[in-house]
Amino acid sequence: MRASGxxxxxxxxxxxxxxxxxxxxxxxxxxxxxxxxxxxxTIRYAWWGADDRAKRINRSIELFEKKHPKIKVKTDFQDxxxxxxxxxxxxxxxxxxDVFQCAIAFLRKYDKRxxxxxxxxxxxxxxxxxxxxxxxxxxxxxxxxxxxxxxxxSNTMSLVIDEKVFEKAGITPxxxxxxxxxxxxxxxxxxxxxRAGDSGYFGVMYLxxxxxxQQGKAFFTEKGLGFDETDLREWWxxxxxxxxxxxxxxxxxxxxxxxKSAVSDGIAGSEFTWDxxxxxxxxxxxxxxxxxxxxxxxxxxxxxxxxxxxxxASARTKYPQQVAQFINFMVHDPEVGKIMGYDRGILATxxxxxxxxxxxxxxxxxxxxxxxxxxxxxxxPVTPHPAGADTVEAAFLRxxxxxxxxxxxxxxxxRQFFSEAKSxxxx
Amino acid sequence: xTLVKAPPGRVRTRHPAAPAxxxxxxxxxxxxxxxxxxxxxxxxxxxxxxxMIASLYFAFTDYNLFNTPSWIGLDNFTQMFADPRWRKSVxxxxxxxxxxxxxxxxxxLGVALLLARNGRGQGFYRAAFYAPSLIGAxxxxxxxxxxxxSDDAIVDRAQSFLGLHVGGWVGDPEWVLYSLxxxxxxxxxxxxxxxxxxxxxxxxxxxxxxxxxxxxxxxxFWSVTLPMISPVLFFNVxxxxxxxxxxxxxxxxxxxxTCGPADSALVYTCYLYQKGFKEAQMGFxxxxxxxxxxxxxxxxxxxxxxxxxxxxxxxxxx
Numbered sequence: 001m002r003a004s005g006x007x008x009x010x011x012x013x014x015x016x017x018x019x020x021x022x023x024x025x026x027x028x029x030x031x032x033x034x035x036x037x038x039x040x041x042t043i044r045y046a047w048w049g050a051d052d053r054a055k056r057i058n059r060s061i062e063l064f065e066k067k068h069p070k071i072k073v074k075t076d077f078q079d080x081x082x083x084x085x086x087x088x089x090x091x092x093x094x095x096x097x098d099v100f101q102c103a104i105a106f107l108r109k110y111d112k113r114x115x116x117x118x119x120x121x122x123x124x125x126x127x128x129x130x131x132x133x134x135x136x137x138x139x140x141x142x143x144x145x146x147x148x149x150x151x152x153x154s155n156t157m158s159l160v161i162d163e164k165v166f167e168k169a170g171i172t173p174x175x176x177x178x179x180x181x182x183x184x185x186x187x188x189x190x191x192x193x194x195r196a197g198d199s200g201y202f203g204v205m206y207l208x209x210x211x212x213x214q215q216g217k218a219f220f221t222e223k224g225l226g227f228d229e230t231d232l233r234e235w236w237x238x239x240x241x242x243x244x245x246x247x248x249x250x251x252x253x254x255x256x257x258x259x260k261s262a263v264s265d266g267i268a269g270s271e272f273t274w275d276x277x278x279x280x281x282x283x284x285x286x287x288x289x290x291x292x293x294x295x296x297x298x299x300x301x302x303x304x305x306x307x308x309x310x311x312x313a314s315a316r317t318k319y320p321q322q323v324a325q326f327i328n329f330m331v332h333d334p335e336v337g338k339i340m341g342y343d344r345g346i347l348a349t350x351x352x353x354x355x356x357x358x359x360x361x362x363x364x365x366x367x368x369x370x371x372x373x374x375x376x377x378x379x380x381p382v383t384p385h386p387a388g389a390d391t392v393e394a395a396f397l398r399x400x401x402x403x404x405x406x407x408x409x410x411x412x413x414x415r416q417f418f419s420e421a422k423s424x425x426x427x
Numbered sequence: 428x429t430l431v432k433a434p435p436g437r438v439r440t441r442h443p444a445a446p447a448x449x450x451x452x453x454x455x456x457x458x459x460x461x462x463x464x465x466x467x468x469x470x471x472x473x474x475x476x477x478x479m480i481a482s483l484y485f486a487f488t489d490y491n492l493f494n495t496p497s498w499i500g501l502d503n504f505t506q507m508f509a510d511p512r513w514r515k516s517v518x519x520x521x522x523x524x525x526x527x528x529x530x531x532x533x534x535x536l537g538v539a540l541l542l543a544r545n546g547r548g549q550g551f552y553r554a555a556f557y558a559p560s561l562i563g564a565x566x567x568x569x570x571x572x573x574x575x576x577s578d579d580a581i582v583d584r585a586q587s588f589l590g591l592h593v594g595g596w597v598g599d600p601e602w603v604l605y606s607l608x609x610x611x612x613x614x615x616x617x618x619x620x621x622x623x624x625x626x627x628x629x630x631x632x633x634x635x636x637x638x639x640x641x642x643x644x645x646x647x648f649w650s651v652t653l654p655m656i657s658p659v660l661f662f663n664v665x666x667x668x669x670x671x672x673x674x675x676x677x678x679x680x681x682x683x684x685t686c687g688p689a690d691s692a693l694v695y696t697c698y699l700y701q702k703g704f705k706e707a708q709m710g711f712x713x714x715x716x717x718x719x720x721x722x723x724x725x726x727x728x729x730x731x732x733x734x735x736x737x738x739x740x741x742x743x744x745x
Binding site (some may be wrong): 081092114213254 | 491492493494505511577578595597598599600624661683684685688689690691704705706
């Protein structure tokens with residue numbers, strides 16, 4: 001049976017591996033990386049992204065190999081979802097890449113399973129410099145006293161808007177505007193432009209986190225969820241009504257145009273997402289797009305924080321020192337900063353940030369947005385993400401969509417989410 | 428008709444009391460045979476039997492790919508029955524099988540009947556209708572399907588032209604399953620070819636005799652064609668049903684890897700995949716796989732049991 005055949009590739013590998021070993025055939029150079037006679041080592045580097053990022057990364061690696069002739073870097077990339085599926089299988093099989101792109105939602109999960117290398121020792125040994133990061137970013141990858149990831153860029157949640165639509169409706173989003181004002185804006189857009197104002201805010205876990213943070217709560221605590229069923233019922237009931245009344249785009253349409261965004265497709269006027277994602281809208285759509293402040297509850301707090309893409313290393317790597325050198329280079333080298341730009345968020349270290357001068361409007365806008373937000377003094381510390389956070393996020397989005405298409409009532413959706421989240425966080 | 432009955436049991440010529448030398452040669456022959464088969468045997472043990480046994484074990488454990496599996500008895504199964512998404516996946520799969528399979532077979536039979544007559548360009552039509560079966564399982568076709576059945580795409584426009592305002596099928600929980608059923612129906616070429624072979628086997632004399640008795644085309648179909656091809660029909664029903672239970676690729680691609688919206692395309696294997704590879708619950712996924720095996724075995728058994736009532740083998744073969 002096909003399905004069950006897939007399930008056990010891992011134990012199968014063990015069996016094959018075992019028998020090969022028994023025959024004394026284990027070849028040198030198998031497993032993670034390889035060393036050769038002249039001391040050259042090869043490390044594997046995996047990340048998610050698209051072609052454009054691939055080109056930038058390959059150019060950075062060329063530079064690295066020139067400066068470190070004894071280290072070769074082999075790369076591998078997929079899109080976000082495929083990346084983590086592959087990574088999970090590789091990690092379970094004991095063969096994860098030596099270095100890989102990571103995010104906060106995965107740190108505890110893979111730390112708990114012993115996959116991640118604590119980079120603190122390498123930092124102490126001087127192979128990895130942990131100073132010179134912007135706005136306290138070096139703390140982002142620290143979990144329970146371990147250094148599990150080194151940030152390469154910073155990003156924060158934002159509201160991407162179709163500027164033409166907002167202009168025609170006569171709305172100018174201001175720092176500190178409230179949710180009531182935001183919903184009034186959506187209503188104006190619907191009434192004047194005959195299109196939805198928002199693409200589906202109620203399914204975005206990271207936005208709900210901000211909303212909770214505005215009230216002194218948070219989506220996650222270290223062990224579980226930082227809110228209760230009543231909180232979520234209110235949030236989702238509002239979302240449900242907003243879809244029914246046309247303030248928010250019909251999810252039936254939104255899911256069909258995926259992976260294209262509802263804003264660039266012209267279905268919705270705005271959308272909450274990470275500020276560095278705004279790069280895509282210009283290439284996808286034919287309007288002008290801008291970044292607007294996140295609405296607040298009290299006119300002040302947005303709940304925002306600086307998050308980050310990180311580089312993490314495998315606990316099983318044979319070359320922790322070379323891996324640390326590589327991460328160090330990717331994070332601090334000014335040339336790399338120039339090559340990478342704000343592809344993975346605003347460059348995390350001062351050295352790279354100074355080296356890269358954004359020239360195109362999109363990158364300039366991202367930089368301006370984070371500067372303005374920082375100046376408004378709304379950035380708080382990152383909330384912890386427990387193991388299983390990634391599964392919880394997927395469930396939140398899925399159940400949110402179910403709610404939007406009218407397949408579930410808010411009360412049932414909330415019940416289902418809590419039951420799924422409970423089992424995801426227990427696993 | 429008189430029939431020479433085959434001797435019961437073994438047909439082998441070797442006598443139990445054969446000389447020792449002969450038996451030795453037999454053994455040598457066997458050894459050579461096994462040697463030649465060894466790549467297949469190794470593949471079977473390592474890639475099929477081994478994993479199956481392992482998954483049977485995992486089905487009774489809590490296993491997240493990283494920690495060693497811990498025995499939990501039947502917990503995976505009780506959890507499964509209590510899981511609303513699992514029940515939804517069973518529902519969706521059953522609906523898909525019940526909608527898609529009969530339609531596909533009807534179309535296959537209908538076209539086979541048309542093509543069974545020897546007219547001009549038969550070869551072309553046969554190839555043309557068979558082609559989708561060759562490419563239908565590919566991911567590309569899944570993407571094409573997604574594009575065809577989206578909002579304002581060709582299917583939506585055709586509907587609107589006819590005054591039906593349904594919208595794109597792939598975003599609508601009520602409709603997405605029908606787009607998947609359409610995809611399987613579109614691949615009717617494989618059963619069609621088998622039907623064609625069956626139709627060619629029906630003796631002409633039967634039709635002539637029926638015509639002489641005054642039977643019209645419809646009557647000839649019901650009383651001659653259908654009974655005569657019922658073994659082929661049985662074969663196709665069996666194969667297509669089993670096949671339909673295992674739908675994965677098309678549902679995964681057409682739904683943009685979400686099996687949604689609102690779990691409307693959450694076919695069984697899709698949920699199994701999500702549980703195993705996204706949520707890393709391999710024990711649960713293994714238990715699901717074995718439930719699927721059991722279900723398919725059950726359906727197959729029912730079909731075999733039912734064939735006594737409607738499948739007619741030629742008397743001679745009885």
